[in-house]
Amino acid sequence: MLQISRLRTQKEAIIDAYKKRNVTEAQIAEISNVIKLDDERKAVQTENDALLAKVNSISKEIGDFFKNGEKEKAASAKEEVAKVKERSKVLETQMKDIQDRIFEGLLTLPNVPHNLVPAGNTEEDNEVYKAWGKELPKLADDAKPHWELAEKYTLIDFKLGVKITGAGFPLYRGRGAKLERALINFFLDEAGKAGYEEIMPPLLVNEDSARGTGQLPDKEGQMYHATVDDLYLIPTAEVPVTNMYRDVILNASDFPIKLTAYTPCFRREAGSYGSDVKGLNRVHQFNKVEVVQLQHPDKSYETFDEMLLHVEGILQKLELPYRILRLCGGDLGFASSLTYDFEVYSAAQKKWLEVSSVSNFETFQSNRLKLRYKGEDGKKHLAHSLNGSALALARIVAALLENNQTSDGITIPEVLRKYTGFDIID
């Protein structure tokens, strides 16, 4: 959520930057509308505060009148207060209404794209920030996609997942389950080495938390909702982990705050269909290790680069072909200012699969979270929040299985062997 003060001071610059996104005329108009509503709010508050001050001072007088036994004066003063309060009540209703409309207006405004964000509307317009320099792996003609390999070596049972729950809930078994656990441990250990504190958060969150990181109201349909208790299954660890700092005031010396968490992620993926959803490419439940950083605004882009290097390092250790995309305005998430996606090449499908997304939200999340720090000037300012996947498992497994298949079986990358306890799946 953007701050009204920013809309006021940087209105033209924001509208200009918005042109890189798919914003509508209505959204642009909303900027002026919110400012106008805020002007109204101020006028109403000024009037109402003056009325309340009057009520307070008259009430004090009434106390004195009673003490002195001046009952008639007290009675007429009471009448006066009643009149003032009647007017105040009207103003209070107005103010509430205006504030609701301001909040609704602000919720429709996406984050302002960073200078580096290329203009564009679709995936096609994303810029390749770093391309895979070497030749892409070529497999034998009889190379199998990962869902066939998973069945052949009894690693994942998609059918049992359907039986127990439904489509998109894979059941990992045997060495498949072990490989999954190995990757989780490997990712967590890498994050630990990079200085992230490990968190094991709740997997269900309340409405305030879903609202804090912006899942509500924007992406309501994407989350599973446990209606009896009004709790949401997390779509990413970002939600519980970032909400650790909701309504928190930090000291500038606390930065950077670096947190990592493994959690299963639950996504309804409403509206997806076709070959994209085959196998592990798109599922309702998958495992992911997330990294989150809270940082001083002056340093958040240094931190952003550090997070990119962290993700890149993991992919290199896994020996997977990858490329990094700088998302264009149209593909940029609602809350993000700058996002780089990591894709790995899945050689049998001959597809690039998104496995990580690293974003700087600047103050967009912290404004809604009320996540602030006490600055050098003694005043409170909004912190910057960033996060990234490091990494999302399901698609990494898909690429590993496909790329590493040989006539003897599927070889396990060197770094994972001490975690899996086996070198090859045969």
Next chain:
RNA sequence: GGAGAAUUGGCCGAGUGGCUUAAGGCGCACGCUUGGAAAGCGUGUAUACCUCAAAAGGGUAUCGAGGGUUCGAAUCCCUCAUUCUCCGCCA
């Protein structure tokens, strides 16, 4: 799930309708004192918003949250949350 008790500022803690501008203490900051420190003394020490060209100043709201009663609420009433104790259930 049931019963009882509690929730006040950075922390402890007083406060049962106007004398609260939330006492007092601790902590913190600055000053005085000192050779230096401690002690002592003094001053200051929440947040958000409104007003003001700015600063100073003034105003409003906030005593777990939200409603209500009242001219006036930390104080009375209602709903909810959290914590503690006991009972029930449970890995």
